[in-house]
Amino acid sequence: MKNYSKLYFESISQGLNNSIYSINQKKINSELFFEKLIKLTSGLKNSKSRIFFIGNGASASFANHMALDWSKNGGILSHSLSDSSLLTALSNDYNYESAFSEFLKINNVSSSDLVVTISSSGNSGNITNVLDFCIENKIKTLGLSGLKNDNKSIIKANYSIYVPSKTYGMVECIHQIFLHLWLDYFMNVKEWSRDSYQNMNSDNFTI
Helix, strand or coil: CCCHHHHHHHHHHHHHHCCEEEECCEEECHHHHHHHHHHHHHHHHHCCCCEEEEECCHHHHHHHHHHHHHHHHHCCCEEECCCHHHHHHHHHHCCHHHHHHHHHHHCCCCCCCEEEEECCCCCCHHHHHHHHHHHHCCCEEEEEEECCCCCHHHHHCCEEEEECCCCHHHHHHHHHHHHHHHHHHHHCCCHHHCCCCCECCHHHCEC
16 A cells, blocks of 8 residues: 555544543543653652552553653663463452453552553453552553543553554554553653663663
8 A cells, every 4th residue: 555654653643632631530631641640750760669550461561661760761660461370360269350350469569659550452351450550459551442431440540641543453552652651751761852762781881
């Protein structure tokens, strides 16, 4: 198809520009949303609290990635359910829809922590169960979702980023951008105003 890549790039741009941000179901602009999210994240670091990343499939890989980056580079101890033995044990002993919630219980998640759910549809049963668990236990949540604008994650998450794209690949790509935007903003990484290249090697670490 002619211009496929051009149209794909334009669709990513549209998805980013048209995403909807809300805090406790009140829509706000992106700048204010990320300012408030960074303030919340700074509080997590100061109190030595934790971040838990939750996702299925491709979103699970994003969860693993961000748990690593926040722990190593952001300075906030972060976790994801990446242990296949633990995941299958929890799924077998309880059920798959309860596995993530049980993981949070094992790790003694508390109201001082933050739970991040990543779900393209925003409606996966194990994701909505996590959000319900967090509501019941007054645990702060950030929910990334997409596809339909009536998905449950928008309503249940304290902090919500909704991507109004129609395909999974598009939503997943944009979720990755938002996750890195959050981390880079927190670390004050500015691609647009630097001359040197970032180096994450411990021998020559440069943010």
